[in-house]
Amino acid sequence: MLVIVSLMLVIVSLTMVTVSLTMVTVSLMLLIVSLTMVTVSLMLVIVSLMLVIVSLTMVTVSLMLVIVSLRMANVSLTMVTVSLTMVTVSLRMVIVSLRMVIVSFLMVIVSFTMVTDVKQVSLCFLTFVTAVTSVISENDAKLKADNLNLKTQNQDLKRQRNTIQDMETNWTELNISRAQWSIDTYCIHNAEGKCEACRKGWSLNQKSCYVTINPNPPGGKTWTEAREYCRERNADFPVVLTEDGKNIIDKYSYGDVGDWIGLRVEDGKWKWIDGTELNQTSWNGPPVDGHCAVSTQGEGWSSVSCDLRKQWICVQDALSV
Structure with a gap:
């Protein structure tokens, strides 16, 4: 009887060992699954960082592409949220993955901060470009107005020069005419042939x-x-x-x-x-x-x-x- 009981105990022990081994196997599989999910989440974070880098490059190239990069950043944030959900599930299965999840979360926060900073920088850059464009436009309008004024003044000066030249010509002709008139009036009609100080009758x-x-x-x-x-x-x-x-x-x-x-x-x-x-x-x-x-x-x-x-x-x- 004792032998039978001992055998049964052995069988029970072996069964328990088998069950324990099975549970260990299941635990190992769960650990592998959690590690796989963490890896996927990290990949997603890397993808999101690459998208952020692409968006930054596109911001530098054109302000219009900033909007597209921001949308891509939003998509990446959504993916990060999904990865965080998966990390939360994995935390319940394995404690070791907690640090890695925290690191990934911190990386996501950093990426979000970078995106926010890029947005502010882009807005500042847009404001600067707008201000510079406005100043350039004002200076261009002022230069055009000054150019027009200079052209008008140049035309006025040309007209004044022509008027002065005409006046000089007329004045010269008038002086010649008056000189001839003086000769006719004060000299020619004098009986003695001399020029007098006053015309005849004065x-x-x-x-x-x-x-x-x-x-x-x-x-x-x-x-x-x-x-x-x-x-x-x-x-x-x-x-x-x-x-x-x-x-x-x-x-x-x-x-x-x-x-x-x-x-x-x-x-x-x-x-x-x-x-x-x-x-x-x-x-x-x-x-x-x-x-x-x-x-x-x-x-x-x-x-x-x-x-x-x-x-x-x-x-x-x-x-x-």
């Missing part, structure tokens, strides 16, 4: 030539008309600043009609035609708008309406001979 007094225009009625002119007559002959009304000058004007005033001189009322004041004001208030009456001064021989000056028709005196510089 009187020399000091360095000026005077003439009194005394037309028969109704040949008188208004102050404005009479001055235009003088100016057409390169002369003007006399301007008197001294007592001697006033006496000269009195000398050339004939009759009792009165002769226009270069004095009229402007802005409530007596002013000469050269813009100076009459300082000798005793020479004429108070200023009245629309009035001009006439000189009457032996009677002095008086204030009358500029629209009256009077005689007038013209004066011009004498010719140096």
